[in-house]
Amino acid sequence: MNPNKTTRRPVSGYRVQEFVNRALIYLTLSLVTLVVIIPLIWMFSTSFKLKSQLFTKEIYWIPKQITLENYEKILNNPSTPIGRWFMNSLFVASVTTVLKLVIDSLAGYAYARLDFPGRKQIFGLLIATLFLPGVMFLVPNFVTVANLGMLNKFSGVIIPSLASVFGVYFMRQFFESLPKELEEAAAIDGANRLQIFFMIALPLSKPALATLAVIEFLASWNDFLWALLVLKDRAVQTLQPGLRTLQGAYTSEYGLMMAGAVIVAVPVLILYIFLQRFIVQSVATTGLKG
Amino acid sequence: MSVALARKRKFSLTPYLFILPHLIFFAVFVGYPFFSGLYISFFQYDYLRPEATVFVGLQNYLDLFNAGSVKFIEFWNSVRVTVTFVFWSVPFLVLIPLGLAVMLNSKLKGMTFFRAVFFSPWVLSCAVISLIWWWIFQSQGGLLNYYLKLWGFDTPRWLSTMPYAMISIVVATVWWTMGYNMVIFLAALQDIPTDLYEAAEVDGANAWQRFSRITLPLLQPVLVFIIITTIIASFNLLGQPMMMTRGAPAQPTGGGATEPVMLRIFTEGFVRPFQGSAAAMSVVVAIMMMTFSFVNFRLFRQRD
Numbered sequence: 001m002n003p004n005k006t007t008r009r010p011v012s013g014y015r016v017q018e019f020v021n022r023a024l025i026y027l028t029l030s031l032v033t034l035v036v037i038i039p040l041i042w043m044f045s046t047s048f049k050l051k052s053q054l055f056t057k058e059i060y061w062i063p064k065q066i067t068l069e070n071y072e073k074i075l076n077n078p079s080t081p082i083g084r085w086f087m088n089s090l091f092v093a094s095v096t097t098v099l100k101l102v103i104d105s106l107a108g109y110a111y112a113r114l115d116f117p118g119r120k121q122i123f124g125l126l127i128a129t130l131f132l133p134g135v136m137f138l139v140p141n142f143v144t145v146a147n148l149g150m151l152n153k154f155s156g157v158i159i160p161s162l163a164s165v166f167g168v169y170f171m172r173q174f175f176e177s178l179p180k181e182l183e184e185a186a187a188i189d190g191a192n193r194l195q196i197f198f199m200i201a202l203p204l205s206k207p208a209l210a211t212l213a214v215i216e217f218l219a220s221w222n223d224f225l226w227a228l229l230v231l232k233d234r235a236v237q238t239l240q241p242g243l244r245t246l247q248g249a250y251t252s253e254y255g256l257m258m259a260g261a262v263i264v265a266v267p268v269l270i271l272y273i274f275l276q277r278f279i280v281q282s283v284a285t286t287g288l289k290g
Numbered sequence: 291m292s293v294a295l296a297r298k299r300k301f302s303l304t305p306y307l308f309i310l311p312h313l314i315f316f317a318v319f320v321g322y323p324f325f326s327g328l329y330i331s332f333f334q335y336d337y338l339r340p341e342a343t344v345f346v347g348l349q350n351y352l353d354l355f356n357a358g359s360v361k362f363i364e365f366w367n368s369v370r371v372t373v374t375f376v377f378w379s380v381p382f383l384v385l386i387p388l389g390l391a392v393m394l395n396s397k398l399k400g401m402t403f404f405r406a407v408f409f410s411p412w413v414l415s416c417a418v419i420s421l422i423w424w425w426i427f428q429s430q431g432g433l434l435n436y437y438l439k440l441w442g443f444d445t446p447r448w449l450s451t452m453p454y455a456m457i458s459i460v461v462a463t464v465w466w467t468m469g470y471n472m473v474i475f476l477a478a479l480q481d482i483p484t485d486l487y488e489a490a491e492v493d494g495a496n497a498w499q500r501f502s503r504i505t506l507p508l509l510q511p512v513l514v515f516i517i518i519t520t521i522i523a524s525f526n527l528l529g530q531p532m533m534m535t536r537g538a539p540a541q542p543t544g545g546g547a548t549e550p551v552m553l554r555i556f557t558e559g560f561v562r563p564f565q566g567s568a569a570a571m572s573v574v575v576a577i578m579m580m581t582f583s584f585v586n587f588r589l590f591r592q593r594d
Binding site: 021022025026028029032033035036037038039040042043046054055059102103104106107109110111114115116117119122126129131132133134135136137138139140141142143144146147159160162163165168192193194197218221222224225229239240241243244247252254257258260261264265268269271272276277279280283284285 | 305409422431569572
């Protein structure tokens with residue numbers, strides 16, 4: 001950890017061994033890099049190919065003739081309105097994320113800081129449900145959503161997701177780690193609890209909120225099964241079930257399908273390139289705790 | 291302690307207003323379905339035709355345990371497929387990330403770059419990665435068979451014959467999620483104090499001894515955590531077979547050779563109009579998963 005404290009290798013006979021070890025590590029890691037990247041490159045490459053170039057005797061990684069035809073086709077085909085799906089996904093993921101941040105930080109703050117009868121019991125109940133398998137909720141929640149008239153509506157995917165306990169737990173852990181002194185000082189100055197929450201606690205929790213926002217946005221954007229169940233009409237579909245619709249709408253038009261995959265993958269890949277360190281760290285910390 | 295915050299001793303509504311928004315959604319979509327799921331499982335139920343609802347008692351469950359019924363064959367086939375998938379995917383999903391994390395922890399140059407690359411597939415959705423691998427494994431024009439043929443290997447029909455269809459799904463899954471476990475392993479490895487290794491090195495311990503005597507024992511709690519969470523995650527397999535193989539190839543006795551239990555429930559409750567039966571299957575699967583978690587919990591609790 002300390003950069004100044006490099007280990008000294010005592011004997012020079014170690015040097016050869018050391019060199020071989022390093023070479024082996026770099027070789028292995030480079031091979032794995034290839035394995036990870038090749039499918040992605042293949043996706044991009046295919047999306048710029050004409051159908052006639054897909055089944056050739058020889059494979060071209062860089063298309064002989066780069067075409068945007070696949071993108072034009074899927075963007076303009078009214079039976080697979082991928083532009084519309086894109087906006088739907090963006091809307092659902094954004095609204096879900098914002099609502100979760102508000103609801104979960106409020107609740108997390110109360111469970112961490114406020115003293116009220118039943119606090120331990122209610123929070124214990126929430127935590128206990130974290131161990132319940134999600135499959136139990138599939139059919140009954142679908143029936144609830146149908147009965148509430150939320151099928152084929154964005155509310156049908158947004159509202160059930162707000163019940164999730166993860167964000168509440170995550171925010172509570174964060175608020176518990178904050179020093180209490182600032183809040184106590186504000187209380188002495190006569191601030192009420194809402195004021196303390198909004199003016200002291202919330203501004204201090206920007207890093208936690210950012211972590212939660214990224215995790216929830218990704219989860220919502222990538223949600224497949226629930227969106228597939230609830231959003232059946234093509235006009236209200238999001239991108240993930242949309243890809244399945246795309247797969248069913250064409251046969252062996254792999255160029256078109258890879259163009260669709262690119263449109264779905266590129267926003268998260270861009271997000272990942274810019275926030276790489278932050279996303280990896282968020283996952284590492286929440287993964288270990290959760 | 292917090293004198294000022296605890297100053298108001300009298301009952302206050304404010305805390306409940308803080309938790310209320312979440313609690314309402316929680317009650318409707320976690321609390322209520324916990325019971326209504328059981329309730330629905332006692333009925334023949336189709337949400338599109340609520341008027342045709344019939345109370346059938348335990349019939350939906352009896353079907354799952356009556357060896358003569360079609361549902362029995364389909365359901366237990368899907369359970370077997372799921373367990374097979376868990377069996378073949380989890381070792382790779384634990385060992386490959388562990389190996390990568392140990393290498394990334396070597397403090398050589400460029401390790402953050404490799405970490406970023408290896409983790410990247412995880413941010414993609416199930417639908418995207420399934421589509422990509424579905425195309426790679428295609429018999430016609432697929433990337434994999436092109437190179438296999440070029441190098442003189444057999445070119446199996448990956449997505450429609452066994453065991454290749456299962457292998458395809460395992461490969462896609464490992465490629466997709468190995469970065470997640472790797473990142474968690476790496477965080478745990480970085481918590482191990484480096485002077486332990488330095489001391490061992492001075493004492494003449496070689497790399498393998500350092501790994502097996504220091505790294506592994508200190509990593510044990512994380513290792514257990516990862517194995518259990520990975521088993522549960524693999525048990526929830528759905529999207530990859532749905533988009534890559536559609537459960538194919540069909541089994542002679544019924545069900546598909548790559549149709550996991552989640553896909554069976556999906557088909558039963560949302561393709562076919564048997565939501566009561568699907569609810570019963572969900573209850574049985576949930577009990578299996580909870581039993582598994584409970585046994586593990588007890589097992590590792592006792593050891594510590």
